[in-house]
Every structure is written in C-alpha cells, then in structure tokens.
Amino acid sequence: MSRFQPDFKSVALLFAICVTGAVPDASAQGSEGLTGLYSNKSGKLAIVEGSNETLVHFSGSFPQGNSEGTCDCAWTVQKKTATAWTLTQADDPEPWTLRVNPKQFVLESGPTPQCCGAGYPGKDTFARSTSKPLGICKVKASKAVFHASDAANTARKAFVVSGDAVEAYVDPLEPDFLAARFQGPQKATAGLLKREDLDCSADSGPTASKAPVAADKLQPFAGTWVELTRQGKGFVVLKPCSAATRSFTVKPATGEVEVQLGQEATTLKVTSVEPGKGAGAWVLGLTSSDGKPEALQWKTADAAKGTVTVTSPDLFSQSHDYVRQEKQSAFPSKQEKGCDEYER
Incomplete structure (x- = not known):
C-alpha cells in the first residue's frame, strides 16, 4: 500500500x-x-x-x-x-x-x-x-x-x-x-x-466524562455574578424588557456553573481551574452536557467592588463585565428603553 x-x-x-x-x-x-x-x-x-x-x-x-x-x-x-x-x-x-x-x-x-x-x-x-x-x-x-x-x-x-x-x-x-x-x-x-x-x-477530544473539580478549588469563585453594561464612563445593571438580566452562578458543591442567558439558562461542569497570566487571572475549563469544552478566562477587575471580567469563545464572547450579586447595589439600575411594545 x-x-x-x-x-x-x-x-x-x-x-x-x-x-x-x-x-x-x-x-x-x-x-x-x-x-x-x-x-x-x-x-x-x-x-x-x-x-x-x-x-x-x-x-x-x-x-x-x-x-x-x-x-x-x-x-x-x-x-x-x-x-x-x-x-x-x-x-x-x-x-x-x-x-x-x-x-x-x-x-x-x-x-x-x-x-x-x-x-x-x-x-x-x-x-x-x-x-x-x-x-x-x-x-x-x-x-x-x-x-x-x-x-x-x-x-x-x-x-x-x-x-x-x-x-x-x-x-x-x-x-x-x-x-x-x-x-x-x-x-x-x-x-x-x-x-x-x-x-x-x-486529551484533545470532548471532555464530557471528566469529573468536576473539587469544591475547595471553586470556593473563591462561588456565588452569583450579575452582568454590568457600560454606560458613558461607568457601568449600570441593565434590566431588559422581556428577559432577565444576564448572570452566572458558580456552585462549588456540585462543581457547576449555571449561566442565565436572559430567556433561557444552561449548566456546565467546571473540569479544571488553573492560574492565568497576571494577578487575579484564572482559566476555568468548562464542559457542556454534550461534551463541548470551553475555556473561560477570568480576571479580577476590582476586588473591593466585587467586579470581574470574563471571556470565552461562546457563552461569554459578547458579555464580559460582572459584579457579585451582593455588591450590585453600588451600581445604578436602568430599565431598557422601548419596553411599552412588549406590554401590548
């Protein structure tokens, strides 16, 4: 041959x-x-x-x-x-x-x-x-x-x-x-x-069979993080007309991340946590239910204000700025314009 x-x-x-x-x-x-x-x-x-x-x-x-x-x-x-x-x-x-x-x-x-x-x-x-x-x-x-x-x-x-x-x-x-x-x-x-x-x-293939990471590794990321929307020189918590504000919740006990996309939600396993480049930087390896891997880049923006920036190729490709839910009151809340048409 x-x-x-x-x-x-x-x-x-x-x-x-x-x-x-x-x-x-x-x-x-x-x-x-x-x-x-x-x-x-x-x-x-x-x-x-x-x-x-x-x-x-x-x-x-x-x-x-x-x-x-x-x-x-x-x-x-x-x-x-x-x-x-x-x-x-x-x-x-x-x-x-x-x-x-x-x-x-x-x-x-x-x-x-x-x-x-x-x-x-x-x-x-x-x-x-x-x-x-x-x-x-x-x-x-x-x-x-x-x-x-x-x-x-x-x-x-x-x-x-x-x-x-x-x-x-x-x-x-x-x-x-x-x-x-x-x-x-x-x-x-x-x-x-x-x-x-x-x-x-x-392993370069799908990682659906990998177990989630230990709870102690996820504890620093635990809790719900609410999306911030840039407005002028600052940020606001935007309230969409017909959907929930985007957020994600890290659950150390189950080794999962639940992502609220607005009108639907999805849950992924966290299969790895590794240091990123620079202080406050991490890389979280996520795996969807169908085995698709996704690398989440995590960076602490302001520890005192509880803000982070995140990036990934799919779920967080357009949404990057988040604040801990318990600290979101420090940012003004704003209703999306044009909501009247959704009420008709």
Whole structure:
C-alpha cells in the first residue's frame, strides 16, 4: 500500500483560543460561526475562522488502484461568499472551492491538486451535522507569535503567552506549525503558531466524562455574578424588557456553573481551574452536557467592588463585565428603553 505524504504538511491545523494581541489584515473574512472539525468515512475537514482570515485543512484517503492514496491540504480562504469559498495555498497555483450548503460542505479540487496523490476523484462531502468540538492545549512558551500562511511563514504582531489555555485540533502528523484562533471581546484572530510552543499532551477530544473539580478549588469563585453594561464612563445593571438580566452562578458543591442567558439558562461542569497570566487571572475549563469544552478566562477587575471580567469563545464572547450579586447595589439600575411594545 502506498501513501502519499505532501511536503507541506507542516501547516496542518490546530485550533486555539487565548492570545494577547491581534492585528487584522486586509483579508477580513467576517463571521466565525463555522469553526470546527467535520468528518466523513474517509477524511476530516477542519475550519478555523478569524476576523482577519480563515484557514481550512483537509486530510483524507481514496482508492488508488490496489492501494490507497492520501490528501493532506492546508489553505487560506482567498475569497468568501455565503455559498462558496475560494481556497489557496502558497505552493499550489490551482485554487480549490469549498461550497457551503445548509446541511453540508462540498470540497472541490482543481484539475491537478498538488496536495493529493494521483487519482483523487476531485470532490469530498462533509455533513455539517458531524461537527465536533476541539480539545484544549496550553501555551508553554513565554511568548508564542502568530505566523502567516505564506511560504516563509512570516511572523505577525499577534501572540499568545505562557499559561494561556487554547482549544485545539491536533493533527496526527504532528506538524511544525499549527493554525490557531483567538476569540477576543470584539473579534477573532487566526494564524499559525509553532507546535513546539504548545503543550497538547492532554486529551484533545470532548471532555464530557471528566469529573468536576473539587469544591475547595471553586470556593473563591462561588456565588452569583450579575452582568454590568457600560454606560458613558461607568457601568449600570441593565434590566431588559422581556428577559432577565444576564448572570452566572458558580456552585462549588456540585462543581457547576449555571449561566442565565436572559430567556433561557444552561449548566456546565467546571473540569479544571488553573492560574492565568497576571494577578487575579484564572482559566476555568468548562464542559457542556454534550461534551463541548470551553475555556473561560477570568480576571479580577476590582476586588473591593466585587467586579470581574470574563471571556470565552461562546457563552461569554459578547458579555464580559460582572459584579457579585451582593455588591450590585453600588451600581445604578436602568430599565431598557422601548419596553411599552412588549406590554401590548
């Protein structure tokens, strides 16, 4: 059996969260809603979307006479519409196309794809229902700089720092460069990181089976935290018209976090608590009921006032400022405008 191994496998993808700085370039790609790992019977499709660029990786096999041919392809999205993406890579003059349909992705190659063995049929389909979450790695270098996907892997200004927890898909080929994604308060950043700068020894799959952390580790975070909304130079506790004010409650006894989203709530297990970068910084590893991991970045803003800032790629991607419930009276309460229409 022969197996084709492309010489550019060093740019296979790993997906990450946690970075300190991010500078978008002119190739802004927009929404980050499709990041994840998709699969079919013969391969995997990985997507990492950032505000600055989108990276795509495909690995798979196909019949090649009496043996098996393989593909190992890593691209940058050059052009993106709602239904089709143009995929390019530095050492292949022929672009691929990823067709984005409501229920599936259709990957189509050029006439002579450089990243696949001879005889590749030219098309692969991946159901969007096969989407799986990514695992978690940790940055072990003092500073890991993002790199571009060009032939020279040019260094960029964005970087992650030691102790940052990252969500990751670790390619089994153990490439030299890994594609990373950071979800910041306003935007996501994508780019390549050096594999040697990350510790991915932990299980990279879903962590639904992991037990919650011990109660004593969660005690400093215990209680209910109420969302603050910035108004002018300060904060208020906003009362929405037809929903509850966002909040979350840390429960050490059960090792859970209950998140009140306004009109619905969700509960996650806390499966790890680790120090973050700087005083008052922590990383809480959360796991949803379906096994999806989420790294919650926690930072004490003002201990006396009982305020914190939190960030995560999903539940807290847009909501960051919170105050302990017993100290919320120090902040003015304000009713959302336009509530009359909800009472009719």
